[in-house]
Amino acid sequence: MQRKFSFEALFVKYCGVAAVVFSLGCLIVLLTVIFINGIPGLRLDFLTHFPSRFPAQAGIFSALIGTFWILVMTALFSIPLGVMTGIYLEELAKDNWVKRLIQVNIANLSGVPSVVYGILGLAVFVRFLGFDRSILSGALTMSLLILPIIIIATTEAIRAVPLSIRLAAFGVGASPRQVIWYHVLPEAMPGILTGVVLALSRAIGESAPLIMIGALSFVAFVPHHPLDSFTVLSIQIFNWVSRPQEAFHALASSAIVVLLGITLSMNVLAIYLRTRFVQRRGGD
């Protein structure tokens, strides 16, 4: 039986094709523009120099080190907190209104604009606790920002661990902690890691909260201590983009190439972890 030609069928299908092509096109244009403008300025000096008023001498050394500090310290705070909260919600919390309230709360926290976390960090870490405009304040603010992402990823990964494994472990007389530690966590680890990597790549790209807590944009020294002031790549980029001179825009595009190199490779790593995880689940 031959199918009748249908304009409507083609229309629906090609709207979909067009939408996907448009999105992919945006991605390609975006990357092309950045690489064309950014690659020429990407010399070794650029990575090892401090920022400068003279575009020819300016570099991102202090921003790179600052980004690394923020990344490590944010990971240090947010991973244990996020994973532990996820474990509590999935494994220990009784199914009652308290648990539901906490879940709704976390879903809402994940939708709070980053600049609001910045206001919180400014009021609590910088002023109230007196950590000043330091790496510590920045990392704590960033940790609160990405905490919901890690919690949600953890609960999803834990939910995917089959109940039968838990029952088997309880059946030989294990305690809840032993079941979680030896069976649930190892099985959920790839999923948790995917979420953690995505969350940290978000932390690297975010700048609004750090601007709020007053991360300096002109830092001509390397921070040595969590209480030192700092700048990060994304703030350095913001600073250069907001200047009118073309030369600084060129610097910004080179810095963006570096920033994208870091965040996109983290995204790829996360996608790789996730597909491996899905395959393993499917293969059981």
Add this chain to the structure above:
Amino acid sequence: MLPVTNVFPKLLTDKLTVKYGEKVGVENISIKFFDSKVTALIGPSGCGKSTYLRSLNRMNDFIPNVKITGKVLFSGQDIYDSSIDPALLRRHIGMVFQKPNPFPKTIFENIAWGPKRAKFAKTEIPQLIEDSLRQAALWDEVKDRLHTSALGLSGGQQQRLCIARAIAMRPSVLLMDEPCSALDPIATSRIEDLIQTLKEKYTIVIVTHNMQQAARVSDITAFFLNGKLVESGETKQIFTLPKEIETENYLTGKFG
């Protein structure tokens, strides 16, 4: 009247009722389980026999809103008393589940994990693993690949591994929840043989939906219907001279 003997039940339930919220799982069940005997719990699906079995070592604790009234006494101790640690209890009352559920680890680790947590002596563990696998009639098939993944075993082998894992804890009661329902006939008959040898050392309670299996392996049979215990007694008597009409109807295939 049975003559009064010196045999005490290892495990018994006294007017046990299990509810999920408002829904009744089983109601008012009193059964005694004795050493060296296999007790089969039979009945149509949904009759509450698995619910009842899981309440014997508190595996029902993981189901939300579960409510238990009545008593379960294990060697005289009320296992639902707040002073009882359910993890310790489960070391003495082991369980084999409906579907084989080995840990996604090596065969060795599957058996060693429980004893390690229970602080069995390290030096004792290799011997314990060999003994358990021998008792579960699996040793000859896996002795050369103890350190490969348990997920590489066949379904029947996995289920025997789960039995080995349970008996490595040296429990005194072994609960089996339809252990053969996911297996082929050959694997099933191996496990039935195994139950016959295991009963020398353990009090065994087995849930089965297969009447022939109950007749083959058990000494005592309890028939459940709609959450109630219809009757229990010597397997031979239940299968030849049931007292209740429901039992007879079930056994002759009128429903179920």
Add this chain to the structure above:
Amino acid sequence: MKGLENTQSFALKRSLSSPSNSLSENIFKGLLYVATSVSVVTTIGIVVVLLSEAIQFFKEISFVEFFTGTQWTPLIEPKHFGILPLVCGTLLVGVGASLIAVPVGVASALFLSEYVRGSLRTILKSTLEVLAGIPTVVYGYLAITFVTPQLQQFIPNLEVFNALSAAIVVGIMIIPTISSVSQDAFEAVPRELRDAAYGLGGRKHQVAMTVVFPAALSGFVASVILGFSRAIGETMAVTLAAGSTPKLSFNPLQSIQTMTSYIVQVSLGDTPAGTIEYRSIFVVGLTLFSMTLISNLIAQWFSRRFQERYL
């Protein structure tokens, strides 16, 4: 119960060395409680911080002026604190971004869930998600250095800073939010529903448009609200591209200011704590927080309605 005691006895009691009651078990549980409380404390912290400064703010500025005033000039004399221009700028960008992202997002979601199978679907979905993984400051850079100059070739009276290019880049940024949440909803529509429609002789586009899409409507609505809420909370791209001149106007070709970019503008300067300018960022923050919170709650309500039906 006489005579039922067994001669053999087992140690089953809870103690400091029994598995479920040991010290390590309790420390473990305690740590989990503490960790979980952090997320609760965070929410309380946000509300307390925003409210306490806002209360101070409203001691000097009346509600009426704040909510109905049509001028926002806190940094220049004479000072005016009417939030409408900021809300207007924010909505202009949010609605503009949604006009781009909703059609593109939902069309690609429907296409990926109904027309594409297997690994190609996974690859395309992951690639689209890269758009959401790009730092927002990069979108700001593109708006200024690429989108605005390109647009100026067609629209000569487009200002250097304008709401249009901000809306365009924010729209591209939120495509993945809308497409991925919608796609999850479309994929969750039960197979039987599709099979029934195919059984009646339905063709792919008919099944997609008349069965899958209506069935997943509330999931789709949730994705749109979530995307909108992300757009109005977006900061860096808007700060860079849309300018900093609060205007009560819906002309996208002009420079405007959003709530987020006002907050950044104030914090870039060195505004001392306790001043009315400093407090104004908390009030604007509170307004923004309330708008996104309400959006998110509505989105959650829709997606719960969807899940209750099908999951």
